[in-house]
Amino acid sequence: MKSTYANFAAGPAQLPSEVKKNLLIAIEPNSYIGSKPLWADGNQSRIPGDTLPLDLSLLETSHRSKRIEWIIQDTKERLKALLIGSDSDLSNQYDILFMQGGASLQFTIVLLNLFPDIFIGTERGQEIIGDYIITGTWSEKAACEAKNLSVQINDVLGTLSFPNRAIYDLSAEDFEKQLKFSENSKFIYYCENETIQGFKIPSAMIRKQIQSKKKLVICDMSSSFLTETVDLNLFDVIFASAQKNLGIPGVTVVIVRRELLTKSSLPPMLSYRITADHVSAYNTPPVLSIYSINLMARFISDTFGNLNTLAEYHRQLAFRLYDCIQKGNLFYKTIVKDPYFRSLTNICWALQDEKLESEFNELLSAQSEILEIGGHRSVGGYRASLYNGSTELMVQKLCNFLTQFRMSRSL
Numbered sequence: 001m002k003s004t005y006a007n008f009a010a011g012p013a014q015l016p017s018e019v020k021k022n023l024l025i026a027i028e029p030n031s032y033i034g035s036k037p038l039w040a041d042g043n044q045s046r047i048p049g050d051t052l053p054l055d056l057s058l059l060e061t062s063h064r065s066k067r068i069e070w071i072i073q074d075t076k077e078r079l080k081a082l083l084i085g086s087d088s089d090l091s092n093q094y095d096i097l098f099m100q101g102g103a104s105l106q107f108t109i110v111l112l113n114l115f116p117d118i119f120i121g122t123e124r125g126q127e128i129i130g131d132y133i134i135t136g137t138w139s140e141k142a143a144c145e146a147k148n149l150s151v152q153i154n155d156v157l158g159t160l161s162f163p164n165r166a167i168y169d170l171s172a173e174d175f176e177k178q179l180k181f182s183e184n185s186k187f188i189y190y191c192e193n194e195t196i197q198g199f200k201i202p203s204a205m206i207r208k209q210i211q212s213k214k215k216l217v218i219c220d221m222s223s224s225f226l227t228e229t230v231d232l233n234l235f236d237v238i239f240a241s242a243q244k245n246l247g248i249p250g251v252t253v254v255i256v257r258r259e260l261l262t263k264s265s266l267p268p269m270l271s272y273r274i275t276a277d278h279v280s281a282y283n284t285p286p287v288l289s290i291y292s293i294n295l296m297a298r299f300i301s302d303t304f305g306n307l308n309t310l311a312e313y314h315r316q317l318a319f320r321l322y323d324c325i326q327k328g329n330l331f332y333k334t335i336v337k338d339p340y341f342r343s344l345t346n347i348c349w350a351l352q353d354e355k356l357e358s359e360f361n362e363l364l365s366a367q368s369e370i371l372e373i374g375g376h377r378s379v380g381g382y383r384a385s386l387y388n389g390s391t392e393l394m395v396q397k398l399c400n401f402l403t404q405f406r407m408s409r410s411l
């Protein structure tokens, strides 16, 4: 059944109806006549050694069962197939972990895992320098949390010392000129797509900047992961929480270069090495959330074939909305000035004449289809998030609404 609404929330976000249906089937396998959960192949399990009843709800299945082991492994393989294809060398260089605690937990534990000598509180650890490219709320948060460890922040763009908004007016050329990496830093950290401000660092630009630096590279891809191809070689750790492009909340995907999976004295639940050694099931994993990633990976392969085609789809959706925002003599304005930096997943805009906002909001609340386009409270204006579950129809509905309001005011 198609949704009656168009949900533009920044996450948890709209999911494809196929994914929701398959989640329901996994929760109650008898609920859909003629449809089977993924582990069923006709009247038997497709998983070697799986003797559990086929209609056992995923919510009630032991995480020590063959079935759940298979789901975790299959999900990893599907993600690798989308990201890496058939390059087995590259595939062997990375492991995929499913962790809890959201992307927020990764802000600190990524550092604790890569640099076992640092610890909480500056007294106890050896101080290291990290290059932070701060382009919005999430990279700023990560930098602030790193300060609680013995990490000295090199503010690469100087964002912390001038009002945040100013970087959204920069041209690509000025942005690049502004980058000042430290000679002595041990790693580069950035957030590929700032969900709140709708600012994306294009991969071509960042490749040029980080390729030659010979430092570890950590990237928060929470709101852009699995929307386009990734040049995995550039990265040492990538993390992304699931509830935007990958599925439902409760799990964070961490892709880590295997050679960095060293032993540490971290609590096991925080340790990449222990998580990897236990194939993401050191304790009870969030199975339904991992299953949702499996379903989303299947949805992407079945619908788009590969990440290049999916990326083209995202470009088309986003450009259509940006076009609509920019039509009509600057009635609306985008937050990010240079199109080169505009996010394809979080489209942020405002009314040129802020006095019209209450009228716009009134009209918006009078209809029930378009959900969650309010901008984040720190930015204001409006934001539409277009993730992997978004559809052309949703964008069309929003464009119609924006056009209708603009026309009614320009008469």
Ligand code: PMP
Residues within 6 Å of the ligand: 010, 011, 101, 102, 103, 104, 105, 138, 191, 193, 194, 195, 196, 220, 221, 222, 223, 241, 242
């Ligand atoms: N990074 C980015 C880019 C995000 O958009 C978010 C969530 N909106 C987070 C980190 C934090 O994610 P979580 O809520 O899973 O901790």
